[in-house]
Amino acid sequence: MTGNDWIGSALHNSITCMGHSAAVLAAPFAQASRRLIATLQAGGQVLSCGNGGSSGDAQHLASELVNRFETTRRALPAIALSTDSSVVTAIANDACYEQIFARQIEALGRPGDCLVAFSTSGNSANVIAAARTAQQRGMWVLALTGKEGGQLAPLLRPVDIELRVPEQNTARIQEVHLVLIHALCSGVDASFVGDAPASVFHTGQVLRDWDALGEACTFRRPLVFTNGVFDVLHRGHVQYLAEARAEGACLVVGVNSDASVRRLGKGADRPVNSEEDRMAVLAGLQAVDFVTAFDDDTPLKLIQHLQPDVLIKGGDWPIERIVGADWVQAGGGRVLSIPFRHERSTTALLQKIRGSQP
Ligand SMILES: O=C(CO)[C@@H](O)[C@H](O)[C@H](O)[C@H](O)COP(=O)(O)O
Numbered sequence: 001m002t003g004n005d006w007i008g009s010a011l012h013n014s015i016t017c018m019g020h021s022a023a024v025l026a027a028p029f030a031q032a033s034r035r036l037i038a039t040l041q042a043g044g045q046v047l048s049c050g051n052g053g054s055s056g057d058a059q060h061l062a063s064e065l066v067n068r069f070e071t072t073r074r075a076l077p078a079i080a081l082s083t084d085s086s087v088v089t090a091i092a093n094d095a096c097y098e099q100i101f102a103r104q105i106e107a108l109g110r111p112g113d114c115l116v117a118f119s120t121s122g123n124s125a126n127v128i129a130a131a132r133t134a135q136q137r138g139m140w141v142l143a144l145t146g147k148e149g150g151q152l153a154p155l156l157r158p159v160d161i162e163l164r165v166p167e168q169n170t171a172r173i174q175e176v177h178l179v180l181i182h183a184l185c186s187g188v189d190a191s192f193v194g195d196a197p198a199s200v201f202h203t204g205q206v207l208r209d210w211d212a213l214g215e216a217c218t219f220r221r222p223l224v225f226t227n228g229v230f231d232v233l234h235r236g237h238v239q240y241l242a243e244a245r246a247e248g249a250c251l252v253v254g255v256n257s258d259a260s261v262r263r264l265g266k267g268a269d270r271p272v273n274s275e276e277d278r279m280a281v282l283a284g285l286q287a288v289d290f291v292t293a294f295d296d297d298t299p300l301k302l303i304q305h306l307q308p309d310v311l312i313k314g315g316d317w318p319i320e321r322i323v324g325a326d327w328v329q330a331g332g333g334r335v336l337s338i339p340f341r342h343e344r345s346t347t348a349l350l351q352k353i354r355g356s357q358p
Pocket residue numbers: 051052053054055118119120121122123124127170171174
């Protein structure tokens with residue numbers, strides 16, 4: 001073959017592979033793009049890894065997230081785990097090569113983050129170890145693979161996503177991976193253009209629409225749920241919510257609507273603060289990811305809708321009295337009653353305020 005034949009055949013094969021991939025990957029790609037954007041919007045970071053050419057792909061993705069792709073927008077947090085030669089050689093030398101990515105994920109990965117794992121065969125031991133560690137840390141995995149998906153594919157949970165190029169040749173698979181990287185970055189650019197610079201403070205989001213909330217939480221597992229009135233927020237609440245958040249990757253707080261509070265019979269003047277205000281204050285706490293409202297007497301329907309992995313109430317609630325406890329436990333979830341470290345009561349606080357009035 002001449003030089004012309006080589007390039008002609010490589011381009012022809014690449015184009016054919018791109019065509020097959022377009023058909024197979026359209027749906028999972030759309031899902032991956034949505035979820036990657038949601039991860040970044042929620043303050044999550046992207047860790048990426050791969051070997052050889054795939055290490056280059058991992059770096060390519062990280063560079064375009066940190067810097068930009070085609071549009072000017074704020075910097076986004078991404079780290080390619082093959083780039084720090086001191087860290088990589090130390091782990092490979094002192095532990096083993098298989099751990100070079102996993103160890104860094106232990107150090108850097110946070111619940112809700114995304115690991116983008118590149119392996120054309122799906123069989124690189126260090127990429128597989130990375131995916132396992134990411135899963136243990138409450139991250140979700142976006143696997144870019146090829147061939148039959150190797151040993152990586154069966155490890156993926158429903159919350160993870162695989163973009164498997166329907167091709168056997170490593171180089172062709174990598175060529176499609178590069179197109180996927182660029183397409184993912186286009187979506188990210190479009191979603192963040194005009195966005196305010198990253199705030200150093202994390203704040204939660206008020207989401208009244210339970211379907212939108214469910215969608216936003218799908219990949220943020222383990223999902224922690226708690227509920228209450230939270231009328232006049234005090235130190236006990238803040239500490240309790242921080243401890244609840246530490247039990248998983250995402251904390252949703254369900255707030256009794258004003259009508260629901262009135263039915264609780266806490267007093268004619270309760271709630272003191274409207275549900276809008278109560279939700280806004282909770283969303284301002286670092287521990288809280290999402291706040292929503294429920295109108296029933298109990299949050300059972302909301303719990304059934306969100307299917308949390310961890311259901312939590314304050315220590316004044318014994319587990320057997322926690323609404324939805326049976327339901328969460330039956331689905332394999334945990335139910336916790338967190339003792340208040342700072343005993344404060346909104347009712348007592350209000351009495352004190354009233355008593356001190358001139
Ligand atoms: O770039 C290429 C081939 O095009 C090579 O460097 C290739 O990435 C290496 O052989 C990798 O070790 C292959 O790993 P994987 O894709 O099977 O996980």
